[in-house]
Amino acid sequence: MLIHSFLSATYFLYLLSVDSDEDTESEDDEEDFYTAAEYIKQQERILILNAASGPNIKEKIYSCHLCDFRSAYASALKKHIMALHTKEKPHPCSQCDYKAISSNHLKRHVMFQHTKERPYPCPHCEYRAVQADHIKRHIMSQHSKEKPHQCPQCEYRAVQADHIKRHVLVHHKHEKPLQCPQCEFRAVQSSTIKVHITAVHKKEKPFKCPDCEYRAVQKGHIQTHIMVHHSKEKPFKCPQCEYRAVQSGHIKAHLSAFHLKEKPHQCPKCEFRTGYVNSLKQHIARHRSGLAP
Numbered sequence: 001m002l003i004h005s006f007l008s009a010t011y012f013l014y015l016l017s018v019d020s021d022e023d024t025e026s027e028d029d030e031e032d033f034y035t036a037a038e039y040i041k042q043q044e045r046i047l048i049l050n051a052a053s054g055p056n057i058k059e060k061i062y063s064c065h066l067c068d069f070r071s072a073y074a075s076a077l078k079k080h081i082m083a084l085h086t087k088e089k090p091h092p093c094s095q096c097d098y099k100a101i102s103s104n105h106l107k108r109h110v111m112f113q114h115t116k117e118r119p120y121p122c123p124h125c126e127y128r129a130v131q132a133d134h135i136k137r138h139i140m141s142q143h144s145k146e147k148p149h150q151c152p153q154c155e156y157r158a159v160q161a162d163h164i165k166r167h168v169l170v171h172h173k174h175e176k177p178l179q180c181p182q183c184e185f186r187a188v189q190s191s192t193i194k195v196h197i198t199a200v201h202k203k204e205k206p207f208k209c210p211d212c213e214y215r216a217v218q219k220g221h222i223q224t225h226i227m228v229h230h231s232k233e234k235p236f237k238c239p240q241c242e243y244r245a246v247q248s249g250h251i252k253a254h255l256s257a258f259h260l261k262e263k264p265h266q267c268p269k270c271e272f273r274t275g276y277v278n279s280l281k282q283h284i285a286r287h288r289s290g291l292a293p
Helices: 002-017 036-053 074-086 103-115 132-142 161-172 190-201 219-229 248-259 277-289
Strands: none
Touching: none
16 A cells, blocks of 8 residues: 555654654644654655545645655655655754754744743633644634534545545544554554554653653553542533543543434444443453353
């Protein structure tokens, strides 16, 4: 598969050397910097879009003279060459070792990591962001509840088009185009591969809780740990009952399963359906152990 071949090559070159502060696990994460690792994610999104959307893509007239990469935009080709071939990062940060391909990415890095500046405020709450498009995404997901993008094969809707592409790959095409360069593990997102390598192969937990000895593979796990075990904070509340949660995803799952009585997660081996991902994982584990009906 073209997606798998292209991205597997890039993983061998870059994925194992990604800095932890450039992780982009969350949908609302503002660390959207154009490092080599971020460029891999951008190419992942482009390739997934091409695979899922068919021929309605702008003609790719710009081609790399060093590999088979093609793009509809000259700027994308330039960034491709700098990230994957010349490995140029001509814009160094004056406060740390970070280097960027463009001055805009360096500016965002400084705001996010050093000055903690969030120049774009949400008009509805206290949330602030580094980039204007993050505010738009935040408003749609948290306030207007607008989900303009719908799956062409089911009722699933999303705030971002990229989420539809991933949804199609996972739930309809049942594809996991990305493979770990060290084992048979496969995933839809490059961030999942990165976490897998850190946890399974490197056996690393680079993030530590400031209040106890707990360590985690992902920064988001530390934030969740602090809210659950230290601050006891549950910032997300169900709009239909008193249920509160640490993560917005838990509210979505609660609404779907408890109030809407939906069961969107189906076992690929039998007719079992559930409203919760963890329940499906437990069910599949029973299949593997021979305990499931």
